[in-house]
């Protein structure tokens with residue numbers, strides 16, 4: 001039995017001042033239902049990636065709330081919020097996938113949503129720090145950018161990765177986002193823009209860090225049999241693997257690699273019977289530019305320590321050997337925390353269906369990597385058309 | 386939002402971690418269960434107060450409310466001579482910090498709870514030479 005994506009929807013990511021949490025979820029949901037040509041009655045369960053409704057909005061029990069405001073109340077279907085830091089979307093996708101694979105349901109929704117801009121920047125920084133170890137990292141003032149900076153510094157020291165290489169990731173992703181109408185930042189930037197931006201945590205600057213954004217995204221999953229009835233262009237989730245690791249950096253043997261990523265990628269390739277070379281397009285978790293460089297290495301797109309070379313040689317640009325983040329990634333598309341993992345699935349689906357417009361890549365096999373915190377969680381999904 | 390700090394006071398103040406009696410691995414922060422031996426392991430508390438070297442660092446310029454008044458400050462990963470790695474602030478001029486720098490632990494203030502005025506203490510590191 002295979003599980004297919006039969007509909008996708010997404011709001012624009014960014015500072016959506018005029019829209020509330022419920023509005024954005026509904027907007028993405030309706031787009032996905034229209035895309036799948038469903039009325040809504042067919043939905044049997046909801047899985048919702050949301051990291052921190054409690055702290056961003058003071059609202060827990062978001063699962064039932066979404067079912068309620070999506071007009072699904074009277075179907076009385078189960079709805080579950082899934083939380084694994086900023087990998088919540090990827091994990092919600094996996095739970096939804098397993099639910100269909102089990103044979104329990106034919107049609108389910110995997111959604112992700114976060115409304116973050118109702119809190120100020122300092123509190124937003126504190127909430128993101130909660131994806132790391134509050135007691136032993138947060139306590140000493142290690143914010144999330146500070147922890148990624150420690151990773152970057154060590155990567156630079158060991159593999160001669162330069163600040164300019166990190167900057168190139170931001171430049172590429174901004175360039176890709178120009179052709180993504182749902183992206184937060186749709187303007188080209190230069191290496192100088194990045195290099196001249198102020199430090200957040202050295203060596204990471206403002207333009208090395210993805211913005212924390214509002215946004216919602218939805219995919220509708222169906223059993224293979226149902227998918228065939230619904231669409232001529234199903235995109236299959238070939239495998240989806242989640243792995244965990246020590247949450248605090250200090251507990252890891254080597255912080256220049258994320259074992260959660262290595263482990264989940266290796267297992268996903270094995271389940272899909274492919275090698276990293278077979279991946280035609282990837283959406284990876286560039287919450288910080290160094291994370292994209294490490295993703296190249298940990299996903300096996302290049303050898304360990306050669307991530308910087310890959311970006312320097314243009315291999316991950318659209319038109320390159322393995323295009324990465326054609327959507328603009330978290331950096332330029334925006335990082336709507338719990339919505340990001342689902343947004344990645346939306347992008348890969350559009351790419352494999354040939355619906356990605358001006359940012360279209362020629363692809364049969366796609367991959368998405370969603371990370372929680374500094375790698376305490378990783379979710380790798382392989383998609384096939 | 387700092388954690389309820391008093392619960393871990395002795396571990397923070399004196400760098401008390403744990404040692405697995407089965408495989409002899411040292412852990413900081415302390416753990417109740419050895420991730421290598423799991424049920425075969427047996428943990429005991431051990432003071433890990435030691436000098437060490439900076440293996441990575443960052444100078445933080447933008448941060449959360451709790452640390453806003455301290456910027457710029459240094460966060461480092463320090464490998465102690467006993468082999469344990471710890472994430473800590475290093476107190477020195479930001480222009481002095483380097484990978485490989487020798488540092489030693491000291492007892493210092495970390496923060497303050499605005500509402501009830503509770504002061505948080507813990508271990509920081511300073512240049513050893």
Ligand SMILES: [Zn+2]
Nearest residue numbers: 405408419422
């Ligand atoms: Zn042990």
